Amino acid sequence: MSREETKIILSEAELPTHWYNLRADLPDVPPPLHPATQKPLRPEDLAAIFPPDLIEQEMSAERWIPIPEPVREIYRLWRPTPLVRARRLEEALGTPAKIFYKYEGGNASGSHKLNTAVAQAYYNRKAGVRRLATETGAGQWGTALSVACRFFGLECTVYMVKVSYEQKPYRRIMMNVFGGEVIPSPSERTAAGRAVLKRDPNSPGSLGIAISEAVEDAATHGDTNYALGSVLNHVALHQTVIGLEAQKQLDAVGEQADIVIASAGGGSNFAGLAFPFVYERLTTGREIRFIAVEPAACPTLTRGAYGYDFGDVAGLTPLLPMYTLGSGFMPPGIHAGGLRYHGMSPLVSALYRKGIIEARAVGQRRVFEAAVQFARVEGIVPAPESAHAVRTAIDEALRAKEEGTRPTIVFNLSGHGHFDLAAYEAYLAGRLDDVAPEEEELKRTLAGVVPVAEEA
Ligand SMILES: *Cc1c(COP(=O)(O)O)cnc(C)c1O
Secondary structure: OOOOOOEEOOOHHHOOOEEEOHHHHOOOOOOOEOOOOOOEOOHHHHOOOOOHHHHHHHHOOOOEEEOOHHHHHHHOOOOOOOEEEOHHHHHHHOOOOEEEEEEOOOOOOOEOOHHHHHHHHHHHHHOOOOEEEEEEOOOHHHHHHHHHHHHOOOEEEEEEEHHHHHHOHHHHHHHHHOOOEEEEEOOOOOHHHHHHHHHOOOOOOOHHHHHHHHHHHHHOOOOEEEOOOOOOHHHHHHHOHHHHHHHHHHHHOOOOOOEEEEEOOOOHHHHHHHHHHHHHHHHHOOOOEEEEEEEOOOOHHHHOEEEEEEOOOOOOOOEEEEEEOOOOOOOOOOOOHHHOOOEOOHHHHHHHHOOOOEEEEEOHHHHHHHHHHHHHHHOOOEOHHHHHHHHHHHHHHHHHHHHOOOOEEEEEEOEEOOOOHHHHHHHHOOOOOOOOOOHHHHHHHHOOOEEOOOOO
16 A cells, blocks of 8 residues: 555455444543433343343443444445545645545435434344334434344334424434334423423423433433434444554555544544554554534533533433533534534543543534535535534644644544534625523533532
């Protein structure tokens, strides 16, 4: 393989055989708590909604976890994904930095989310489950799970945030193509949905409400389990194929990452790219910077609090130790729907708490400016979520130019934006607003966050 290569492609034989579990190297992350008793969660507490293998992975401290052969077989449909040297972007910026992006948009779901959807569907099938219930915001996760359920012969019920259901009919149709049933949330199907509708019949919905509905659906039906597309340890685990491949690809062209960048909603695509590099930093001591990029409208790491909070609005989920804006936080309707979540993966949160990773919040106008610039030179229209990483990669490359440094920047292009053209239209027409939550509102929603008892 030559150093001049633009697109670094691994053979199928080089598809990773194991996922990397960061918990092995972060042993002191506080445990999740039972929502009612507030005692550390036991595996059996999760048995009503998750299959045994995923519960084990959620709590495992094993460093390398084998990827089952049926999952690898499906991964081979689109993995290993390319790592691309963004030479034309480098040239346009006039930067001495080298910029690489890992492209996760080349599968049926159009995003990285299929990496965990396939694994979750597999383990549920193995446990004899008949149907999976889930929520989706912008639609990427619902699409990924619909695809994965179809591969493993499961039914799929998707509670879709109502405002997205109405604004993104094509996402709903995608899910229908793969046999997913899509229900606008809040709905009349669940007690959680009915409670919200009673308070506000015109509620646009939120990811937190939709999670409550899907969890309730799973908990009240014996043949149905729940699947979450981000935040949890097992989801982060499954996504590490991204970073493990990227390491091999950099290796193949004699490069080493200096700055690793990904957008962060619930933290899964960031975890997927970054965790294997965190391991590299922990084991080699080589300085690598990590930047998690979030929207200014939903600034979980940069303006949230670290404490125990629910993953949903109704308080049905375990209490997770994480950075959060409060489970009652209702993010403004920005276009990067996949980043509108109040919480953050406990593992990503722990890395931030320890100062191992940095976080940055950016406004959507600068995000779309970067997305369009990237599209015009590299020929891929990024998902608005991924465009947060594009923005930050460009900013770091421009900074390198100013400072005369030559870092190797690797970012996650977590998905394509083909279903987000309305957002691009709004940007091109100058109709995008930069929004950020008021201090007063954050004070109110953060009040319910329970501080983590720190070790003395
Ligand atoms: C869902 C999504 C995200 C945000 O979710 P994470 O769990 O933080 O990765 C980012 N990019 C794309 C393309 C998505 O679909």
